[in-house]
Amino acid sequence: MSLRKSKGDTVKKPILILPCSGIGKSFGSIARDATFRVCDELRPGKADTLCLSLLVMGDKEARNKVASSKCIVIDGCPLACSKNNVVRSEGNVVAEFRVMDLLRENRGLKPKEVTFLDEDGEKLAKILADKLAEKVDELVEESP
């Protein structure tokens, strides 16, 4: 979906990125940090996010937003809280990432801290952010 800005000039709807909360593990921190890097620094205007808890609570505005946007979900483990909550809210999941897959692909990086990102956690968040930015470009390009 694209929004008309002015004559002959259209603005495409941002891709929504939804990281899981992952409290108590570094996985959630990596997912959230990567999301903010993409929304704020790498692809501002092309990517947006919202708080997953709003979906869990059944917030109508949040549900409408995921249902009318292309959504990328990021989960820390196979329980897939982000994906499940977006699907349960009739959201449109078009791509999914798992932080555990990222750890498998980068075995030399071992984040240990859970309350903040240590050096390896930061490196993983940057790698994930680059992958997300690439996917956002692809999805925006495909949008009419």
Ligand code: SF4
């Ligand atoms: S997907 Fe895993 S890490 Fe993320 S919130 Fe759910 S249980 Fe926690």
